[in-house]
Amino acid sequence: MISLAGRDILHSWSKFVLTGIGLGLLIGVTLTMAGVYRGMVEDAKALLNNSGADIWVVQQDTQGPYAESSSLRDDVYRALLAQPGVSRAANVTYLTMQVRLGNADVRAMVVGFEPGQPGEPGYLVAGRQITRSHYEAVADVKTGFQLDDTIRIRRHDYRVVGLTRRMVSSGGDPMVFIPLKDAQEAQFLKDNDAILNERARTTANPNLNRPGVPGLLDAILASQNANHNVNAVLVQIAPNADPDHVASEIRRWKHLQAFTRAQMEEILVSKLIATSAKQIGMFLVILAIVSAAIVAFIIYTMTLGKIREIAVLKLIGTRNRTIAGMILQQAMGLGLIGFMVGKTAATVWAPFFPKFVLLEPGDAVRGFIVVMAICALASTLAIRVALRVDPATAIGG
Amino acid sequence: MKGFGIHIEGLRKRYGEGDTAVDALKDVNMTVAPGEVVGLIGPSGSGKSTLLKCLGAVIEPTAGRMTLGAEVIFEDGWKIPDLRALRRDRIGFVFQAPYLIPFLDVTDNVALLPMLAGKPNGEARKRANELLEALDVGHRAKANPSQLSGGEQQRVAIARALANQPPVILADEPTAPLDSERALSVIRILNQMAQQYNTAIIVVTHDEKIIPTFKRIYHIRDGRTFEEDGEGKIL
Numbered sequence: 208m209i210s211l212a213g214r215d216i217l218h219s220w221s222k223f224v225l226t227g228i229g230l231g232l233l234i235g236v237t238l239t240m241a242g243v244y245r246g247m248v249e250d251a252k253a254l255l256n257n258s259g260a261d262i263w264v265v266q267q268d269t270q271g272p273y274a275e276s277s278s279l280r281d282d283v284y285r286a287l288l289a290q291p292g293v294s295r296a297a298n299v300t301y302l303t304m305q306v307r308l309g310n311a312d313v314r315a316m317v318v319g320f321e322p323g324q325p326g327e328p329g330y331l332v333a334g335r336q337i338t339r340s341h342y343e344a345v346a347d348v349k350t351g352f353q354l355d356d357t358i359r360i361r362r363h364d365y366r367v368v369g370l371t372r373r374m375v376s377s378g379g380d381p382m383v384f385i386p387l388k389d390a391q392e393a394q395f396l397k398d399n400d401a402i403l404n405e406r407a408r409t410t411a412n413p414n415l416n417r418p419g420v421p422g423l424l425d426a427i428l429a430s431q432n433a434n435h436n437v438n439a440v441l442v443q444i445a446p447n448a449d450p451d452h453v454a455s456e457i458r459r460w461k462h463l464q465a466f467t468r469a470q471m472e473e474i475l476v477s478k479l480i481a482t483s484a485k486q487i488g489m490f491l492v493i494l495a496i497v498s499a500a501i502v503a504f505i506i507y508t509m510t511l512g513k514i515r516e517i518a519v520l521k522l523i524g525t526r527n528r529t530i531a532g533m534i535l536q537q538a539m540g541l542g543l544i545g546f547m548v549g550k551t552a553a554t555v556w557a558p559f560f561p562k563f564v565l566l567e568p569g570d571a572v573r574g575f576i577v578v579m580a581i582c583a584l585a586s587t588l589a590i591r592v593a594l595r596v597d598p599a600t601a602i603g604g
Numbered sequence: 605m606k607g608f609g610i611h612i613e614g615l616r617k618r619y620g621e622g623d624t625a626v627d628a629l630k631d632v633n634m635t636v637a638p639g640e641v642v643g644l645i646g647p648s649g650s651g652k653s654t655l656l657k658c659l660g661a662v663i664e665p666t667a668g669r670m671t672l673g674a675e676v677i678f679e680d681g682w683k684i685p686d687l688r689a690l691r692r693d694r695i696g697f698v699f700q701a702p703y704l705i706p707f708l709d710v711t712d713n714v715a716l717l718p719m720l721a722g723k724p725n726g727e728a729r730k731r732a733n734e735l736l737e738a739l740d741v742g743h744r745a746k747a748n749p750s751q752l753s754g755g756e757q758q759r760v761a762i763a764r765a766l767a768n769q770p771p772v773i774l775a776d777e778p779t780a781p782l783d784s785e786r787a788l789s790v791i792r793i794l795n796q797m798a799q800q801y802n803t804a805i806i807v808v809t810h811d812e813k814i815i816p817t818f819k820r821i822y823h824i825r826d827g828r829t830f831e832e833d834g835e836g837k838i839l
Contacts, residue, residue: 208719209712211705218707218748519703522662523764524692524720598691599662601699602653602776 211529212536215513226505227541230498231548234578237494238553239560241570244487246563251377251475255468258299259325260441262454263466270464272301272438273377273471274479281391283463284440290456292448297324298437300390303376306350306383307359313350315383316376317360319390325441328384334369341389345369347381360385361393377475379562387437395434405431495581498545503585506538510589514596522598531590535583542582546575609638609804610659610772615668617654617827628654630827632668636804638771641795643815644808646824652808653776655824659806660695660774661687673771692720696765696773696803698794700780702757704749710736710760711745717767728767735763738800739793755786762793766801773798775807784813791817 216223254273263272264279264287271277284296300319305312320326322337328345334354337343344365346352356367365385374382385393397405406428409415416424442465444453454465466474510517517530550571557564615632618625628651636642646652657663659670661682670678672694677684684690691697704713714732719725736742739759744752752760758778765773775794779787791807791814798805809815821832 209708209716209725211707214712215707515703516705519697519699520705521688522660522691522697523717524688526688526720529720597662599657601697601703602656602660602662 208529210536211533212540215533216537216540223541224544227544228548230501230505230541230545232552233494233498233501234545234549234574235552235556236549237491237498238549238566238570238574239557239564240487240490240494241574242553242557242564242566243560243562244484245565245567245570247377247379247480247483248476249565250375250379250563251480252472253373253375254377255471255475257329257374258441259327259329259443261444261450261468262442262457263471264296264440264442264457264461265438265464265466267462267464270466270474270478272299274474277438277464278436279438279440279463281387281435281437283437283461286461287440287442287457290453290460292444292453292456293442294445294448295325295443297321297326297441298387298439299326299441300387300394300438301376302390302394303378303380304360304393308352308356313352314380315346315350316380317390317393318382318384319387319394319437320384321387325443328369328371328374328382330371331369332372334367336369337384337386338368340386342366343368343386345371345384347374347383348372349375349381350383352383358383360389361396363389363393365389373563375563377479391434391437395436397432402432495577498578499581499585502538502541502545502582503588505541506534506586506589507592509537510534510593514592515601517593517596518598518601521596522601527594530593534590534593535586538582538586538589539579542578546578549578550574609636609640609673610806611635611669611671612659613669615655615658615670616666617651617658617663618666627827629658629665632824632827632829634806634822634829634831636772636806638802638804639798640820641791641798641805641807641818643818643821644806644824644829645810645815645821650824651827652824656774656776656806656808659772660697661690692717693768694770694772696768696770698758698761698765698773698775698778700777702749702754702761704757704760704764706749709746709748710741710752713749713760714763714767717764721768731767732763735766736760738797739763754781755789758782758786758790759793762790762797766797766803769801769803771802771804773803773805775805777809777811778807779809779811779814787811787813788817 265271265277266279269275269277281298284298287293287296298321302317304317306315332348337345342363342365344358344367346367348370352358352367354367354370357364358367409427410424415427444450450467454467457463457465520530553566557566612632612634615629617629618627620626632655644652658665664682665678711729711732714735715728718728718731733742733745736745739762741756741759744756749757779790782790794805797803823830823832
């Protein structure tokens with residue numbers, strides 16, 4: 208038996224292909240939306256992996272440093288190093304800001320770290336790690352910076368000495384790594400007018416400016432202009448140490464908040480990007496409904512255009528299931544063309560998205576099954592119409 | 605007469621019930637022998653289409669008897685359980701417009717019926733090509749229906765009707781869209797095919813050009829049939 212659906216598709220292939228391309232672009236958008244969500248989760252995981260930490264120690268009663276702001280004194284790490292099970296501990300700061308390059312600026316997360324300690328970029332694709340104490344930077348390639356570029360962070364210029372890859376914030380902003388001291392200054396540095404006003408205010412305060420206590424005013428002014436805070440301490444635990452136990456001990460004895468990797472992943476994925484995930488989920492549902500409506504409408508219209516032929520087919524003895532099969536196969540064919548176009552389109556345009564889009568094979572397989580199911584469902588309306596066609600309509604009168 | 609191709613006795617068809625009931629066919633009697641082509645003529649609303657639908661097993665008559673070949677197919681209800689198979693294997697249809705399937709080529713339009721009947725594709729296409737050759741459209745076998753002239757399309761439709769070698773063909777105004785020359789050519793072909801394949805053919809028509817070509821004509825008026833011989837005499 209010949210394939211009626213196949214012949215019909217070949218006969219009107221241009222209509223099929225054009226419709227399939229239209230549907231495919233819609234499917235491509237759907238797959239890309241799924242890829243955007245996967246990319247956000249992957250970015251969050253990359254952030255955790257790249258930090259090299261087993262435990263994040265942050266300010267008490269906060270969920271910092273990524274989901275909430277957190278501030279710790281920069282000598283806390285010494286006390287943490289004395290805790291049983293702690294192998295290494297290092298200060299780190301995070302500040303999302305506009306980093307200038309010439310007349311343009313790039314949104315980036317500026318990370319302050321101590322060279323050779325947790326928080327350092329894990330690997331470089333070009334250049335070297337930071338070796339000087341100040342004014343050197345390592346940037347993620349997504350910033351668009353090149354080696355030896357001079358970038359401006361607050362009032363200081365930094366030379367890009369190294370380039371790294373896949374170092375992004377949970378929001379997908381590329382990272383720029385600078386020395387911790389510079390980062391601390393950048394995070395809390397006041398402008399010159401504010402410093403002068405603050406000095407005048409302190410000098411005018413008789414409680415702080417006591418003629419009988421020489422050196423007090425200078426000490427107070429120095430402390431006002433220095434910053435000894437960091438956002439978090441990254442802790443690496445000793446081999447065989449239990450991260451939950453170590454974190455629990457830090458919480459108990461140091462009165463700080465400590466999150467294990469699993470807890471931090473939960474915060475990032477379930478809290479930080481949860482709203483975005485729901486937003487994308489809504490888009491996926493709407494796109495699925497729109498795709499179903501388009502397929503249903505196209506197949507329905509095509510079937511209405513063949514009512515007389517269907518009546519003739521039924522009159523000459525074609526089984527209902529043959530006619531239903533023809534319509535179903537056409538809908539599935541449309542879905543197949545659409546999916547192939549959509550998958551290709553998503554693969555082609557994904558790298559051009561500003562944020563990471565991760566197209567997982569599993570999502571593609573699930574997408575294919577959903578597209579086929581939608582097409583099968585969408586064809587039922589047309590099949591109902593076709594099966595209701597009275598073969599008598601082929602005979603006049 | 606060489607035996608019955610199709611024989612109809614006292615066929616009636618009533619639409620609706622009670623006060624709104626309409627008797628579309630009141631008393632239809634008709635006999636068409638194998639190899640014979642008869643005309644069925646009547647004004648609009650006389651019951652031609654209803655009769656054709658009853659003969660084509662598309663609607664169920666209210667009463668009467670229909671015999672196809674030696675088998676009674678209707679008598680107080682259908683005697684054949686699978687009407688779809690009856691239409692496919694034992695009744696051929698030719699319509700006013702050819703109604704060829706536009707996405708199948710000429711050969712497959714004809715071969716579709718044997719394929720639906722379960723014949724292998726090769727055998728069905730061989731049969732189709734033989735019929736197309738017999739109807740002088742063999743050279744258009746690979747063409748699409750839209751590439752054929754009206755006359756060629758109607759010949760392909762006749763080939764399709766003959767594809768399963770049915771004992772009867774019902775032709776519903778098959779010459780309506782054709783000019784005189786092509787209309788007469790179609791009737792000539794139907795006569796030739798009736799003889800060649802021993803098929804009984806009933807041609808419903810209004811077409812004055814072809815009426816004189818029938819040896820026997822049935823008139824239908826107000827749901828009743830009257831037979832006329834070839835010289836215009838009601839029998």
